[in-house]
Amino acid sequence: MPIRTKLFLVIFLTSAIIFSLNLFMYQKVNKTIGEIDKVYVSNVSLNELSDTLKQTHSSMYEYLNTTNQDSLGDYFRMEQEYSDLIAKLHVGSTDNEMLLLEKNIRTMSDTYLRLMDDTLQAKRGRNIEKYRQGYEQADQLFGYINEYIYTLNNLQFKINSDNYQVLLVSQRYLEMISSVILVAVMLVNLVVIALWTRSIVRPLVQLAKTANEVAGGNFNADHIEVTSGDEIGVVSKAFNTMLQSIRDYIVGTKESMENERLMKEKELRMETHLKDAQLRYLQSQINPHFLFNSLNAGAQLAMMEGAEKSCIFIEKMADYFRYNVMKVKEDSTLEEEVRAVDNYIYILNVRFSNEIHFQKKVDKRVLSVKIPSMILQPLVENSVKHGIRDVDWDGKISLTIAKQGGQYPDQC
Amino acid sequence: MPSVGEHSFVNREYNSKRSRILLIIAGVILVLITASGLLFYNLKVADFKITSVKAKDYKYYYVMITENMDSPFWQNVYSSAKTTAAEDGAYVELLGSNLSADYSLSDLMRIAIASNVDGIIMEPNGDTDISALINEASDKGIPVITVSEDEPQSARKGFVGVNSYSLGQKYASEVVKSMNKDTRNILVLTNMKEGKAEENAVFTEIKERVIASSVSTQGINVSAININSQKDFDSEEKIRDIILNSETLPDILVCLDATDTECAYQAVREYNLVGEVTIIGYYSTETILTAINKNIIESTFAVDDKEMGEYSVDALTEYLQTGHANDIKGVDITIINKANVAAYLVPEETTQAE
Numbered sequence: 001m002p003i004r005t006k007l008f009l010v011i012f013l014t015s016a017i018i019f020s021l022n023l024f025m026y027q028k029v030n031k032t033i034g035e036i037d038k039v040y041v042s043n044v045s046l047n048e049l050s051d052t053l054k055q056t057h058s059s060m061y062e063y064l065n066t067t068n069q070d071s072l073g074d075y076f077r078m079e080q081e082y083s084d085l086i087a088k089l090h091v092g093s094t095d096n097e098m099l100l101l102e103k104n105i106r107t108m109s110d111t112y113l114r115l116m117d118d119t120l121q122a123k124r125g126r127n128i129e130k131y132r133q134g135y136e137q138a139d140q141l142f143g144y145i146n147e148y149i150y151t152l153n154n155l156q157f158k159i160n161s162d163n164y165q166v167l168l169v170s171q172r173y174l175e176m177i178s179s180v181i182l183v184a185v186m187l188v189n190l191v192v193i194a195l196w197t198r199s200i201v202r203p204l205v206q207l208a209k210t211a212n213e214v215a216g217g218n219f220n221a222d223h224i225e226v227t228s229g230d231e232i233g234v235v236s237k238a239f240n241t242m243l244q245s246i247r248d249y250i251v252g253t254k255e256s257m258e259n260e261r262l263m264k265e266k267e268l269r270m271e272t273h274l275k276d277a278q279l280r281y282l283q284s285q286i287n288p289h290f291l292f293n294s295l296n297a298g299a300q301l302a303m304m305e306g307a308e309k310s311c312i313f314i315e316k317m318a319d320y321f322r323y324n325v326m327k328v329k330e331d332s333t334l335e336e337e338v339r340a341v342d343n344y345i346y347i348l349n350v351r352f353s354n355e356i357h358f359q360k361k362v363d364k365r366v367l368s369v370k371i372p373s374m375i376l377q378p379l380v381e382n383s384v385k386h387g388i389r390d391v392d393w394d395g396k397i398s399l400t401i402a403k404q405g406g407q408y409p410d411q412c
Numbered sequence: 413m414p415s416v417g418e419h420s421f422v423n424r425e426y427n428s429k430r431s432r433i434l435l436i437i438a439g440v441i442l443v444l445i446t447a448s449g450l451l452f453y454n455l456k457v458a459d460f461k462i463t464s465v466k467a468k469d470y471k472y473y474y475v476m477i478t479e480n481m482d483s484p485f486w487q488n489v490y491s492s493a494k495t496t497a498a499e500d501g502a503y504v505e506l507l508g509s510n511l512s513a514d515y516s517l518s519d520l521m522r523i524a525i526a527s528n529v530d531g532i533i534m535e536p537n538g539d540t541d542i543s544a545l546i547n548e549a550s551d552k553g554i555p556v557i558t559v560s561e562d563e564p565q566s567a568r569k570g571f572v573g574v575n576s577y578s579l580g581q582k583y584a585s586e587v588v589k590s591m592n593k594d595t596r597n598i599l600v601l602t603n604m605k606e607g608k609a610e611e612n613a614v615f616t617e618i619k620e621r622v623i624a625s626s627v628s629t630q631g632i633n634v635s636a637i638n639i640n641s642q643k644d645f646d647s648e649e650k651i652r653d654i655i656l657n658s659e660t661l662p663d664i665l666v667c668l669d670a671t672d673t674e675c676a677y678q679a680v681r682e683y684n685l686v687g688e689v690t691i692i693g694y695y696s697t698e699t700i701l702t703a704i705n706k707n708i709i710e711s712t713f714a715v716d717d718k719e720m721g722e723y724s725v726d727a728l729t730e731y732l733q734t735g736h737a738n739d740i741k742g743v744d745i746t747i748i749n750k751a752n753v754a755a756y757l758v759p760e761e762t763t764q765a766e
Contacts, residue, residue, distance in 0.1 A: 093469065151511050178449075
């Protein structure tokens with residue numbers, strides 16, 4: 001159910017309940033007032049009855065007294081009016097005091113009006129004695145009727161007063177009870193509204209909480225429970241779908257990154273393989289055995305020709321290169337390294353006519369230590385290249401091999 | 413574990429079910445509160461219902477006319493008449509009881525005639541115009557039944573009451589019983605105009621019987637004084653005078669009226685003359701019965717007021733239905749003295765309590 005409909009329903013239903021309750025109360029009040037109203041209405045007509053009777057009587061008196069035709073007209077008019085009024089009164093015998101009074105007023109009035117007519121006829125017939133007597137009797141009756149009307153009026157007033165008291169008290173009760181009911185309805189409404197709005201707001205709060213969690217980086221937050229079919233339910237569902245999509249996306253991204261990494265690794269490995277192949281190709285092109293055999297042949301030739309120095313030079317050069325080529329892939333001992341340095345210095349001194357003064361101080365006990373090959377010779381080569389070349393004074397290179405801490409290899 | 417869709421579906425079902433239950437509970441609470449409130453209101457209001465016009469219709473409408481409508485005797489007669497009439501489909505009104513004006517018997521008769529009632533039950537007071545009014549009513553087709561007192565010369569259709577002759581006899585025998593050798597003066601208090609036959613009947617009966625029985629011829633004086641108890645305070649003053657005056661103070665005082673009896677009793681008690689005067693009363697009010705119990709009043713005559721009411725209504729109904737009624741209908745008289753007063757005291761008290 002959409003929130004709009006929900007809110008509309010809540011407001012409409014609660015208002016409807018309060019409205020119908022009010023309606024109900026008003027109806028009760030109106031009913032009570034209506035009942036009392038009936039009695040008041042009859043009271044009003046009694047006053048009218050009394051007034052009309054008085055006017056009828058006085059107009060007859062006027063006519064009898066003065067033979068005024070206007071009064072006679074008045075009399076007929078009032079008589080008609082009075083007849084109409086008394087026709088509305090109760091007629092049957094009953095045990096109800098008020099109705100009995102009404103009945104008696106009616107019959108007495110009938111007698112009174114008949115007597116008045118007789119009196120009128122007597123007056124017209126100039127029967128003085130009869131009309132005087134008739135009027136006297138009518139006057140007496142007039143007094144009785146008035147007394148009856150007065151009594152009925154009093155009785156009605158008394159009943160009305162009692163009824164008014166009843167109405168007042170019942171009204172007070174009604175007020176009290178309707179207040180209590182209204183308050184109760186209000187409280188129940190409040191509870192219903194509170195519960196309903198909670199059902200609206202709770203998923204929102206849950207949504208916000210989960211959204212914050214996701215914003216904080218936790219893409220593994222639980223899915224929101226969709227408990228309502230309203231707009232929040234729609235938003236919650238959309239959020240859940242979004243969360244699921246993000247998770248799927250992250251998983252996809254991770255997979256593609258892994259793939260890329262693997263590809264790169266493969267590429268690098270391929271490159272290494274290529275370089276390796278190139279190196280092998282180059283090495284195979286050099287063919288060191290051929291070179292060393294040639295140099296040995298040169299050395300033997302120099303020996304046969306008696307050129308001892310050349311022979312030694314070529315031998316040392318052959319040793320140097322052999323070491324260089326053969327020891328590239330394997331470790332060597334310190335002793336071999338020192339020998340390689342000696343060979344290198346010899347070759348340089350041949351080249352540069354003993355310009356290089358090389359001194360070495362070697363602790364013979366460490367000569368058997370294994371080290372990666374070709375690490376001493378580059379040091380000496382660098383000191384020659386960058387240290388003593390192009391200097392005006394005699395270049396001096398000293399190599400010291402000593403042990404600092406630890407144990408000697410033969411002691412291991 | 414259910415999938416997200418299933419889960420939310422289950423939840424939604426649960427949620428809508430819960431909110432429906434919530435709605436129903438709220439509705440039930442509201443209905444309960446409203447219903448109990450209205451129930452409470454109805455319970456509270458039920459006690460003071462609005463006086464509405466409720467009436468039972470009757471075939472006949474009778475009126476009862478008496479000048480002593482407030483006396484317990486007439487109240488009893490009226491209530492008995494009303495009950496009997498209701499059984500016959502007639503309603504009896506004690507005419508004038510609800511009017512503020514204090515109308516005379518003649519006025520009430522005129523009202524009854526002008527109101528064209530179906531029947532009149534009345535107690536004549538001896539006034540001359542009453543007879544004429546009874547005749548007028550009769551001319552207009554309204555039957556009149558006289559009760560307690562009679563107007564035999566009028567056109568009344570019947571009389572219900574005590575037979576004066578037998579009442580006189582009973583009084584006489586009571587008087588004779590109370591007499592002793594010192595009895596000299598016997599005074600009868602009548603409450604009708606002198607010269608009326610009815611009063612004479614009681615008085616002469618007493619007089620004859622007393623003189624006949626007084627063998628010792630001690631010179632007993634039997635006299636009568638008329639007291640009009642219908643005039644306010646009149647009887648009280650007159651009786652007080654009689655009792656206070658040692659010359660007129662009788663040995664036996666005979667009262668033919670409830671008010672006279674009570675006045676005599678009060679006067680005797682007030683002036684401490686208990687034992688000096690023997691009072692023979694009339695009717696059985698609580699005061700009179702108490703006085704008998706205390707030996708202040710010797711005895712009294714109880715008229716069956718219930719019977720009186722019944723007979724008067726029966727007479728009217730009979731007349732309306734058949735065109736004639738019993739001319740005279742006697743009502744029982746019982747004598748109440750110290751011996752049987754207890755039996756009357758209790759029911760009298762309960763009647764009062766009601």
